[in-house]
Amino acid sequence: MEIGIQGVEGSFHNEAASSYFADRPIEIRPFHDFRSLAKSINAKQMDYGVMAIENTIAGTILPNYALINEYDLKITGEIYTRIEMNLIAHKGKKAADLDQIYSHPMALLQCADFLANYPKIKLTEYDDTADSVRFIRDEGMKNAGAIASKKAAEIFDMDILDSNIETNKKNYTRFLIMTSRMNGHDQIPQKASLRVITKHDPGALAEVLLIFKLHGINLTKIQSMPILGKPYQYAFNIDVVWADYDNYKDALQALNNKAELVKVHGEYLKGNIPSV
Template sequence: MKVGYQGNHGTYSEIAALTYFEGVEFEQVGFRNFPSLFEALDQKEIDYALIPVENTTTGIISRTYDRFRDYNIYAVGEINVPITEDLVVCPGTTVDEIEEVYSHPEALSQCGRFFAEHPGCRSMAYQDTAAAVAYVRQCNDHKKAALASWRAAEYYGMESLLKSVQDSTRNMTRFLVMSHTESVAEDADKISMMFILRNHSGALYNVLGILAKNGIDIVRLESRPIPDTPFQYMFYIDFKGNIRNREIRNVIHELDVRCEYTKVFGCYKSHENIFRK
């Protein structure tokens, strides 16, 4: 079994894969970017892909969500991974020496307070968190640092000078476990789908009303612009339910009738928020 993710050793995508498939033997396959990851899954070169879709600090990760409509892939699970960004440096580096801090743009945006408190440090976007650590190690320059996981620091033999510098102590990223084959577990309790509204007054109200009248709990709702169709939007919605249930299938059919386009791209077991008491 092959499991793919964006990035190399030490990324949170790798941590998500290792955690979700704990106890299962599988081959890890790292990809340089999301387009190549999505393409590999769609072409069945890998069996599963871990895709980050949402962060508790910065919200939806649009560069992944926007690709779901272009591929016949399906969410079969999810996992919420705590994100703690360490300031990773070459051993012996002091904070006062650092001028440039490299990391993935998402990680940089999650550490705004650190940069406000250290105005001499410039944020430098890099392809992913672990690759940023590898780059700093290669440069062997005390003026450079990276924001990354403790796992990346450990893997590359670097030092975590400051630990957990992210803005929120409850910072988490939600990953969908995607497959090229649709599969619905008996205990699945969450549905992800996309839809485009018909262009008339009250269209969104009517669609949400279908879910409300059937007592269905909406977990999240997002809108994203449709490329090449100015000022029109695709909606992504997660709600509670299992498509094995006839009542849920009837609701989805009603949504299909009301909308210009619908697509269910996953029904899976939700992962509990570990911070919830």
């Protein structure tokens, strides 16, 4: 089974894919950017794609919501992954031996407290955490390190000098499991991701939210997004969960009667947030 990810093998997308599909053999197909990944999913060039949508520190990845809508992708699942940063270098090296550390700018920021212990080490931004490990290996940079996942160290046969060096240990990323648009469910869904455009009237959003309340539907996320070509008008990306699927279906019917547009991006089993 072929799984598309953003980033190279060993990235956190790779870890999320391996965890979600742990019961099945998979082949990872890397993409340099999210748009290329979305295009390939839409063209049915792989079985599934894995796309990050939000992080507990960095927040929502807004462009990915736009890609999901633009390419009419279907969300079939989700997984929450603990983001554990590790200092990685050539075998036999110690942190004190390093004169430069490469990684994605967000990873460098998330490890600021640890890096403050080594003020003489130059910090260099790189496009991808896992690829920064490959870079220092392939370039033979013996006194350089990289910050990435444990899987990256394993794939590129490098040593982990220090593990879990991120400042905030409650650092999670939510990844969506995507396919091209299709119908049907393998199991009764527990969660849905919706795109809702309300009427441009006073209280329109409040009326939409009241529908969920009256049907016992819990909102786990609501995110406004500008509508292209309509300045200062917004769509709302809404995640909901329920105890009774029939209640959700009734709420969806009421929502269709009230809102200007309702698009179901996916109905799926909700993921479990791992414990620290």
